Amino acid sequence: SQQGEEDPQALSIQEGENATMNCSYKTSINNLQWYRQNSGRGLVHLILIRSNEREKHSGRLRVTLDTSKKSSSLLITASRAADTASYFCATPGNYGQNFVFGPGTRLSVLP
Amino acid sequence: SQTIHQWPATLVQPVGSPLSLECTVEGTSNPNLYWYRQAAGRGLQLLFYSVGIGQISSEVPQNLSASRPQDRQFILSSKKLLLSDSGFYLCAWSVPGTGNYGYTFGSGTRLTVV
Numbered sequence: 001s002q003q004g005e006e007d008p009q010a011l012s013i014q015e016g017e018n019a020t021m022n023c024s025y026k027t028s029i030n031n032l033q034w035y036r037q038n039s040g041r042g043l044v045h046l047i048l049i050r051s052n053e054r055e056k057h058s059g060r061l062r063v064t065l066d067t068s069k070k071s072s073s074l075l076i077t078a079s080r081a082a083d084t085a086s087y088f089c090a091t092p093g094n095y096g097q098n099f100v101f102g103p104g105t106r107l108s109v110l111p
Numbered sequence: 112s113q114t115i116h117q118w119p120a121t122l123v124q125p126v127g128s129p130l131s132l133e134c135t136v137e138g139t140s141n142p143n144l145y146w147y148r149q150a151a152g153r154g155l156q157l158l159f160y161s162v163g164i165g166q167i168s169s170e171v172p173q174n175l176s177a178s179r180p181q182d183r184q185f186i187l188s189s190k191k192l193l194l195s196d197s198g199f200y201l202c203a204w205s206v207p208g209t210g211n212y213g214y215t216f217g218s219g220t221r222l223t224v225v
Contacts, residue, residue: 043203
């Protein structure tokens with residue numbers, strides 16, 4: 001099954017800086033999702049971007065999708081300590097209604 | 112509004128003991144339901160997927176089984192736990208359809224098999 005791979009595996013930045021995480025996948029998709037997971041908790045859905053969309057915003061989050069390069073990026077602007085979490089991209093799986101998650105990017109925002 | 116409940120939050124079980132984790136969803140009908148497992152510092156592995164009562168699909172062979180006795184109830188079970196069953200188990204639901212909707216996850220169960 002296809003799977004997104006996030007890059008980098010870990011990222012450490014200062015509060016106020018921007019954080020960029022990337023996701024690459026292998027085959028054509030109709031949408032891609034980004035999730036956040038705080039330590040020891042469930043995942044929280046952030047953004048879904050469809051294959052006919054190139055960019056999507058939600059508050060301080062900006063997601064881009066380049067279907068020609070089979071890649072997506074998640075940008076968090078003006079980061080805060082509360083943004084410290086793992087971030088996962090998810091692409092459609094074999095069953096058509098399930099998603100496959102990458103290993104994630106661990107983001108640490110230092111105060 | 113829709114909510115998802117998953118319990119217990121943590122569980123320590125001896126090798127060879129049975130397991131039952133329960134997940135219920137409120138505020139929606141006929142949801143797609145999922146069980147995922149997450150190893151420490153890793154991504155999520157799909158274990159089971161259900162589109163309706165009694166309809167269970169298994170992604171990989173496991174020492175685990177799943178059941179959906181009611182529309183909004185999803186249960187993960189094992190008859191005899193192995194050490195390798197330790198992990199963080201997450202239940203999730205989504206709107207049925209074309210897969211163009213996000214998941215809503217439960218808060219997870221941390222299972223330690225000793």
